[in-house]
Amino acid sequence: MEQMRDFNQWLSTMTDSIADWTYYVDFPKVYRNVNEIKIPLNIMNSLLGSKNIRSEFLELLDKYPEILKAIPIIVAKRLNDTILVKDVEKDFYFKFKKPNYSPEEYADFMEKSGVFDLLSNHLVANLFDYVTGVEVGMDTNGRKNRTGHTMENIVQSYLEQEGFVMGVNLYKEIYQNEVEELFNVDLSAITNEGNTSKRFDFVIKRDSIVYLIETNFYSGGGSKLNETARSYKMITEEAKTIPNVEFVWFTDGQGWFQAKKNLRETFEVLPYLYNINDLKNGILKELL
Structure with missing residues (x-):
């Protein structure tokens, strides 16, 4: 399709959000994470309100060393994380999956980080509920990834409405070498002569044309x-040198208002740059 489009008019149709009902918190993931350490948390609950919390913690740790696994999430860290503490005397690199310090030093961590105070002064009713709240807070960091997946799902639904079938003529999250094998095309121009391995969100084939598709959504700038x-402007230019291959980009989000200069440059060289409004208006029927 070669008709001229007005960039500013197209930009004005960017949507503010694609958040669905499950966007804000992935509760199944929260419950799953908390349940994995349910037993250590319940053992640690015995420390709530303790007046001799350091000695009782050391006794618990001796009897139930698995309680260490429950500690990182109390300070909003993951079990696999190394928790770095810069002390005036030396640096500490605490591990909780596989202990690398003495029980006394772990007790120092609990005391100096404020966890003992949290527990001994009974500022929480129980650790299971407390950690559930921490998990909810930490899960908000996953919203950006959920937005990306939601955009992928939107594009996929429109592609499937056009009759494309996953695994037949529609492929998701597929690497460039797999595309080359499936469709007998040479994508080395896109992948720096094979020195990089590019993964495409979707690849479809209609008649003799292979369409390489990327999707994303940006609610904020940066x-x-x-x-x-x-990057996509470069891929556009590179794809033009490959016979029977087209690059398609579906993007949306009002974050683009803050980066419209670079988006405009890509818009001017990439004829297949669309948003959700284009999908709603049947652009796939025109494109494919």
Whole structure:
């Protein structure tokens, strides 16, 4: 499709959100994470209100060393994380999956980090509920990834409405070498002569044309948007040198208002740059 489009008019149709009902908190994931340490948490509950919490903690740790696994989440860290503490005397690199310090030093961590105070002064009713709240807070960091997956799901639903079938003529999260094998095309121009391994969100084939598809959504601004626009402009130019291959980009989000200069540059060279409004208006029927 070669008709001229107005960039500013197109930009004005960017949507503010694609959040669905489960966007804000992935509760099944929260419950799953908490249940994995339910027993250590319940053992640690015996410390609530303790007047001799250090000695009681050391006794618990001796009897039930698995309680260490419940400690990182109390300070909003993951079990696999190394918790670094810069002390005036030396640096500490605490591990909780596989202990690397003495029980006394772990007790120091609990005391100096404020966890003992939290427990001994009974500032929480029980650790299971407390950790559930911490997990909810930490899960908000996953919203950006959920937005990306939601955009993928939106594009996939429209592709499937057009009759594309997953595994037949529609492929998701597929690497460049797999595309080359499936469709007998050479994508080395896109992948720096094979020195990089590019993964595409979707690949479809209609008649003799292979369409390489990327999707994303940006509700807020940042340098990532400019980097993405520049990168996709380059892929656009590179794809033009490959016979029977087209690059398609579905993006949306009002974050683009803050990065419209770079987006405009890509818009001017990439004829297949669309948003959700385009999908709703049947752009796939025109494209494919």
